[in-house]
Amino acid sequence: xxxxxxxxxxxxxxxxxxxxxxxxxxxxxxxxxxxxxxxxxxxxxxxxxxxxxxxxxxxxxxxxxxxxxxxxxxxxxxxxxxxxxxxxxxxxxxxxxxxxxxxxxxxxxxxxxx
Amino acid sequence: xxxxxxxxxxxxxxxxxxxxxxxxxxxxxxxxxxxxxxxxxxxxxxxxxxxxxxxxxxxxxxxxxxxxxxxxxxxxxxxxxxxxxxxxxxxxxxxxxxxxxxxxxxxxxxx
Numbered sequence: 001x002x003x004x005x006x007x008x009x010x011x012x013x014x015x016x017x018x019x020x021x022x023x024x025x026x027x028x029x030x031x032x033x034x035x036x037x038x039x040x041x042x043x044x045x046x047x048x049x050x051x052x053x054x055x056x057x058x059x060x061x062x063x064x065x066x067x068x069x070x071x072x073x074x075x076x077x078x079x080x081x082x083x084x085x086x087x088x089x090x091x092x093x094x095x096x097x098x099x100x101x102x103x104x105x106x107x108x109x110x111x112x113x114x
Numbered sequence: 115x116x117x118x119x120x121x122x123x124x125x126x127x128x129x130x131x132x133x134x135x136x137x138x139x140x141x142x143x144x145x146x147x148x149x150x151x152x153x154x155x156x157x158x159x160x161x162x163x164x165x166x167x168x169x170x171x172x173x174x175x176x177x178x179x180x181x182x183x184x185x186x187x188x189x190x191x192x193x194x195x196x197x198x199x200x201x202x203x204x205x206x207x208x209x210x211x212x213x214x215x216x217x218x219x220x221x222x223x224x225x
Contacts, residue, residue: 031211107155
């Protein structure tokens with residue numbers, strides 16, 4: 001089944017404790033992206049990747065890192081999480097970065113930083 | 115920076131009623147997309163519209179794109195509880211390789 005898989009689904013952590021949220025897609029998509037979703041603010045892009053070893057900042061990149069060493073994986077790293085990073089995170093992928101190529105989303109990771 | 119404004123923010127209706135939700139952009143859309151997000155899941159694409167004035171139908175859902183390509187509406191006929199969810203409009207940012215989303219309309223259809 002074609003899908004984007006995120007792990008974990010739920011995560012509670014404390015301020016400053018490094019964490020990684022994994023994202024994997026099995027559709028051979030070139031484009032991958034991370035979003036955070038907050039009430040009243042919609043989905044805001046954190047980072048995106050056009051292909052392997054090619055990543056760039058989105059609208060809210062501060063406090064996050066990403067890497068794209070393999071085409072299928074695009075992990076999101078929080079080196080020193082803070083409470084303002086409490087949010088619902090979504091990974092998405094598409095064949096290419098084009099309106100003809102719709103985004104496929106994972107089921108989300110709900111992160112709480114205390 | 116393009117801003118997408120959706121209205122209403124929240125809508126609660128009875129099964130069988132009709133409804134319309136709206137999406138307005140601060141600038142011309144490159145290509146308008148509508149997504150639906152059900153509780154506990156990620157958004158799923160419903161439709162993409164590109165041409166001003168375009169109308170697309172998906173069963174009981176009718177999507178209309180404004181002639182000036184700065185606004186869109188989604189009309190649902192005879193809403194059902196399965197239509198419950200967050201409806202998001204989105205656009206491709208011509209300045210970069212990213213999709214911009216509105217905050218969404220949260221729809222609740224009561225049986």
